[in-house]
Amino acid sequence: MAKKQSIDPFMEKLVSLCKRRGFIFQSSEIYGGLGSCWDYGPLGVELKNNVKRAWWEAMTHRRDDIEGLDAAILMHPKVWEASGHIAGFTDPLVDCKQCKHRFRADTIETEKCPDCGGELTEPRMFNLMFKTFMGPVEEESAVIYMRPETAQGIYVNFHNVLQPSRQKVPFGIAQIGKAFRNEITPGNFIFRTREFEQMEMQYFVNPAEDQKWFDYWKEQRWNWYLELGIRPEKLRWHEHGKGELAHYAKAAYDIEYEFSFGWKEIEGIHNRTDFDLTRHAEHSGKDMRYFDQEKNEKYLPYIIETSAGADRGTLVILADAYFEEEVKGETRVALRLSPKIAPIKAAVFPLVKKDGMPEVATKIYQDLKKHFKVFYDDGGAVGRRYRRMDEAGTPFCLTVDGQTLEDDTVTVRDRDSMEQTRHKIGELVELIGGKVG
Ligand code: ATP
Numbered sequence: 335m336a337k338k339q340s341i342d343p344f345m346e347k348l349v350s351l352c353k354r355r356g357f358i359f360q361s362s363e364i365y366g367g368l369g370s371c372w373d374y375g376p377l378g379v380e381l382k383n384n385v386k387r388a389w390w391e392a393m394t395h396r397r398d399d400i401e402g403l404d405a406a407i408l409m410h411p412k413v414w415e416a417s418g419h420i421a422g423f424t425d426p427l428v429d430c431k432q433c434k435h436r437f438r439a440d441t442i443e444t445e446k447c448p449d450c451g452g453e454l455t456e457p458r459m460f461n462l463m464f465k466t467f468m469g470p471v472e473e474e475s476a477v478i479y480m481r482p483e484t485a486q487g488i489y490v491n492f493h494n495v496l497q498p499s500r501q502k503v504p505f506g507i508a509q510i511g512k513a514f515r516n517e518i519t520p521g522n523f524i525f526r527t528r529e530f531e532q533m534e535m536q537y538f539v540n541p542a543e544d545q546k547w548f549d550y551w552k553e554q555r556w557n558w559y560l561e562l563g564i565r566p567e568k569l570r571w572h573e574h575g576k577g578e579l580a581h582y583a584k585a586a587y588d589i590e591y592e593f594s595f596g597w598k599e600i601e602g603i604h605n606r607t608d609f610d611l612t613r614h615a616e617h618s619g620k621d622m623r624y625f626d627q628e629k630n631e632k633y634l635p636y637i638i639e640t641s642a643g644a645d646r647g648t649l650v651i652l653a654d655a656y657f658e659e660e661v662k663g664e665t666r667v668a669l670r671l672s673p674k675i676a677p678i679k680a681a682v683f684p685l686v687k688k689d690g691m692p693e694v695a696t697k698i699y700q701d702l703k704k705h706f707k708v709f710y711d712d713g714g715a716v717g718r719r720y721r722r723m724d725e726a727g728t729p730f731c732l733t734v735d736g737q738t739l740e741d742d743t744v745t746v747r748d749r750d751s752m753e754q755t756r757h758k759i760g761e762l763v764e765l766i767g768g769k770v771g
Contacts, residue, residue, distance in 0.1 A: 341522060344594035348656055349523050351667065355725050357381065357652070357677075358524060370520030370527045372645075377726055380677030380707065382531075382648045385562075386510050388675060389533045389642070392558055393508040400506040400535060401499045405487025407512060408468070413486050414479055416617035417610070418582075419463060423482060425518050426457035438518050462515045464528075480514035485639060487511070488536045489610040492622060503624055503635050504547060506537035510644065522595055524645040531644035538624065538635035541608065544584070547638045548605045552587055555603055555640050559589065563672035564654050568592045572599065582609035591650045600650055601642035608634040651675060655727060661752075669727030670750055678728040679706040679770040680762075683719050685735040687712050695734040698744070698759060705763050706770050724749055730766055 341349065352358040357378035361371035374382055394402050414420045426439035432452025439457040442448055464480040467473075481487070488495075488507045495507050510533045520526045539547045552571075560566060574586035584607050588599040611634045615622040623632040655669040673679060682699040684691035692712060699710040709728065711719050716733060723731050731747040737756070738744050745754040746765070757765055 342594050344653075344656075345523060347667075348652060351656070351669075351725055352378065352523075352652070355722075370517070371529060372524050372527060377677040378648075381651070381671070381675060381727075382644060384675040384677065385647050385651060386531075386533065386644050388562060389558070389644075389647075390508070390510065392561075393506075393533075393535050399501065399504065400508050400537075401495050401501065403488060403491060403495060403507050403509045404511065405484070405491060405509060407481050407514075408478055409481060409486060409490070411478055412617055413490060413614075414463065416613040417486050417489075418613070419479075419482060420461070423463055424459040424461050427460045427518055428454040428457050430454055436518060441519065460516075460518060462517065464514045464516055481512075482515050483513050483641070484509045484511045484532045484534045485536060485610075485641065488534065489614055489637075490618075492538070492611065496624070503626070504537060504539040504543065506535050508533075508535040510534075522593070524649050525593070525595075525598065527645060530646070533642045533644050533647070535640045536606075537638040537640075539638060540626075541633070541636045544605055544607075544636045544638065548585060548603070551638050551640050552603050555601060555642070556589060559600075559650070562651060562675060563670075564591070564650060568654060570597065572597075580604070582606060591654075593649075593653055600646050601640065604639045604641070606637040606639050608636055610637060611635065666721065666724060668724035668749055671727035671729070673729040673766075673770040676727045676729055676770070677707065678709045678723070678726055680730040680732055680766050681709045681711055681719070681723045681728050683710075683716055683731060683733045684712050685716055685733055689736070690739060691734045694738055698732065698734065698762065702762060702766070705767050720747060720752075729769070732762065 355377055356375035358372050358374055360367040361373050362368045390402070394400050427436060428439045429436050430447035430450060430452045431454070433447060433450040435447060435449050437448065445454065446452065447454055463482050465477055466480065467476040468478045469476050488509055491507070510531065512529060513532050514529050517526055517528050520528055537547060537551060556569065559569060568591055570590050572588040572590050574588070579586055584605040586602060586604045589601045590597045591600045611622040622634060624635050625632050651671065652669065655671045657668045657670050659666050680702060682695050682702065684695040696710065699708055702708045711722070713719070720731055729749050733745045733747065735745065742759050743756040744759060746757050747754045
C-alpha cells in the first residue's frame with residue numbers, strides 16, 4: 335500500500351530524527367505502512383497538542399469575540415451539495431500509459447510523463463472526498479462523506495453558536511478537527527496527507543467592514559507563527575491571483591513557509607463573502623441571516639476565514655527548529671523548539687547512579703512534574719543524555735551532581751548555547767515555568 339515517496343536529504347534527516355526519537359512514524363508500519371498516513375508517537379503527540387493548544391488559546395481563551403466548536407466529522411450529505419464539494423471538489427488527473435504513475439495535471443509542466451517520459455492520458459476529474467455508507471446497507475441513498483474541511487461544521491452551526499453565546503457581529507467560531515481528502519499526490523512526510531487536522535476559524539463580519547477584518551486577520555495569523563519562534567525570513571505572503579481565486583472568494587492570501595522542497599502554503603486567509611451562508615440558506619430552506627438589534631435589520635454576514643493545518647504547522651515547527659553543528663568533531667543535532675511548544679520542558683539527570691544523587695534527582699522530578707512536562711533519565715553517560723534531549727528539543731537539562739548534595743543547587747544546561755549555570759533547587763519552578771508558560 336505504501337508507495338515509496340522521494341524526499342530531499344534535509345527531509346530525510348528530519349523524518350529519521352522523528353522516527354528515532356518517537357515523534358512521528360508510518361502508520362501500520364509492521365504491515366509495510368499505509369501510503370501517506372502517519373502516527374504521532376510520545377513526543378509527537380505532545381508537540382502537536384502544544385501547537386493546537388497555542389492556537390486554541392490565541393484564538394479563543396485570550397479573546398472575547400471567538401467561541402469554540404467541535405462538530406462531527408460525518409455530516410448530512412446535503413452539506414456537501416450546498417458547499418459545492420460534490421460538484422467541484424475535484425482535481426484533474428492524468429495517468430502515464432507506460433509506467434502507470436498518476437499525476438495532478440495542474441502540477442506537471444511537460445506533456446510527457448515526468449517519471450519515464452511516457453505518453454499521458456487526457457485529464458479526468460477526480461473527487462477528493464472519501465465516501466462511506468451510513469447504516470447496514472451499502473446503497474446510494476446511504477452514502478455519506480468524511481468531511482474534507484472543518485469549516486462547514488461552523489457555517490451550519492452559525493445560529494446554534496450565536497444564540498447561547500450572545501455574541502454580536504463581528505465575532506468568530508473556531509474549531510480544531512480531522513479532515514480527509516483523497517489526495518492524488520500526497521507526500522513530503524506530514525505536509526500533504528489524506529487524513530489531517532485543521533485549525534479553522536470563521537469570523538462573521540458586516541459586509542461593509544470586510545476589508546478591515548481581512549487585514550486584521552492577516553496580521554494576527556502572521557504574528558502567531560512568529561510567536562511560536564518561526565524565523566520571519568522563512569515566511570512570505572502569496573496572494574491568489576485571478577486564475578487561482580475560488581469563485582466565491584473576494585480575496586485570498588496564503589502564508590507560505592520556505593521548506594527544503596520550496597515555498598509552500600501553510601495557512602490560508604480568505605474573504606469568503608456571504609457565499610457559504612447563502613448556499614446553506616438555499617439548500618436547507620433556513621434563514622441564515624443575522625439580526626442586528628441596534629439597526630433593526632437582517633443581513634447575511636461576510637466570512638473571513640483563517641484555515642491552518644495542525645500537521646503542516648507541526649512540520650513547519652520541526653523543520654524550522656532542526657539544527658546541526660560540529661562540536662568537538664561530532665555532529666550535534668538539536669531541535670531549537672520554542673520552550674512554549676517543546677514536548678518536554680526539562681529533563682532531570684543524576685550525574686551518577688550513586689551517592690544519593692538519584693534520590694535528590696527523583697525528588698526534583700516529582701516536584702517539577704506538577705508544573706510542566708519533565709523527563710527523568712539516568713541511563714548512560716551524561717553527554718549522551720544531553721544529546722538525546724537536544725534531539726527531543728528539550729530546552730533545559732537539570733543535573734544533580736556532587737555539589738548539589740552540599741548546597742542544594744543543580745546545573746541548568748541550555749539546549750541552544752549548551753551553557754551551564756547553577757541554580758537553587760527551590761528556584762527551578764519559577765526559572766523554567768516562566769519560560770515555558
Ligand atoms: P493545497 O493547495 O496545499 O492542497 P489547499 O489550498 O487545498 O491546500 P485549504 O483547503 O485552504 O488548502 O486548507 C487549509 C489548510 O489545511 C492548508 O493551508 C494546509 O495547512 C491544510 N491542509 C490542506 N490539505 C492538506 C493535506 N492534504 N494534508 C495536510 N494539511 C492539509
